[in-house]
Amino acid sequence: MKAPLITLNDGHHLPAVGLGTYQIRGGEGLDQVLTAIQDGYRLLDTSTNYDSEGIVGEAIRRSGIPRSEFFVTTKLPGKYHHYEDALMMIQESLFRMGLEYFDLYLIHWPLPKRKLYVEAWQALVTAKKLGLIRSIGVSNFEPEHLDKIIEATGVTPAVNQIELHPYWVQERMVKANQERGIISEAWSPLGRGSDALKESVITELAEKYGKNPAQIILRWHVQRGVVPIPKSRNLQHQRENLAIFDFELSQTEIERINLLEKADGRIEGQDPNEYEEFD
Numbered sequence: 001m002k003a004p005l006i007t008l009n010d011g012h013h014l015p016a017v018g019l020g021t022y023q024i025r026g027g028e029g030l031d032q033v034l035t036a037i038q039d040g041y042r043l044l045d046t047s048t049n050y051d052s053e054g055i056v057g058e059a060i061r062r063s064g065i066p067r068s069e070f071f072v073t074t075k076l077p078g079k080y081h082h083y084e085d086a087l088m089m090i091q092e093s094l095f096r097m098g099l100e101y102f103d104l105y106l107i108h109w110p111l112p113k114r115k116l117y118v119e120a121w122q123a124l125v126t127a128k129k130l131g132l133i134r135s136i137g138v139s140n141f142e143p144e145h146l147d148k149i150i151e152a153t154g155v156t157p158a159v160n161q162i163e164l165h166p167y168w169v170q171e172r173m174v175k176a177n178q179e180r181g182i183i184s185e186a187w188s189p190l191g192r193g194s195d196a197l198k199e200s201v202i203t204e205l206a207e208k209y210g211k212n213p214a215q216i217i218l219r220w221h222v223q224r225g226v227v228p229i230p231k232s233r234n235l236q237h238q239r240e241n242l243a244i245f246d247f248e249l250s251q252t253e254i255e256r257i258n259l260l261e262k263a264d265g266r267i268e269g270q271d272p273n274e275y276e277e278f279d
Helices: 026-038 053-063 083-097 117-129 143-153 171-179 200-209 213-223 235-242 251-258
Strands: 005-007 013-015 043-045 071-076 102-107 133-139 159-163 183-187 226-228
Touching (some): 013 071, 026 043, 026 053, 043 053, 053 071, 083 102, 083 117, 102 117, 102 159, 117 133, 117 143, 143 171, 159 171
Antiparallel strands (some): 005 013
């Protein structure tokens, strides 16, 4: 099973569901990524800060599947926002993964207090021109951050990957991205922990459609025009997370899930205007 493709604003195609690799590491992690590939995952999302770039690259090589079939994403750490540092880090990540190019490369956090994200974006624009990256984007950027980099370079991100789950619906950011022609990706799409999976509206819909709660939430993302990036080490869960394209929620059901949003729903300490990324 493979996810359908979404067309980005630069003409490249992004699978509608991806595999997150946060905290998936080492030999065990390599096996987990390999099984996900065998089950149909082609969008593989990693980051220098996840310490999983190496296993993702190795899994691609061991899979026997042509590199051209994958959509590989990684992210720039905050300590490399200076222009030259960013260009060097992009190359270093390519060497770590054993790849000639990235399908998508994101600035992991804007870190507005450091006032360097425009410089980092300029480096990504250069790296794309050099053929090191096919699509460039950002993660955790607010509208003002997006507008600043677009104004400075004339280049609009293809993707903005943001925290998004039933307790943090992000209608404002999904709309802001759409208005700029940017695809929203969701990190932590099921939320942290399992509380959202136990909500009565979720379990009721799961029973109605013969799906599990995670599939209901992932379908909710897809129908909002969002690309979810669920992480799972479990083979069965990986398979189930891809099996969300054979049913459809009604608009009323989507709105019922939206009502789960909480004022304090964001994961603690993850406000993009305040967050100081770990080094």
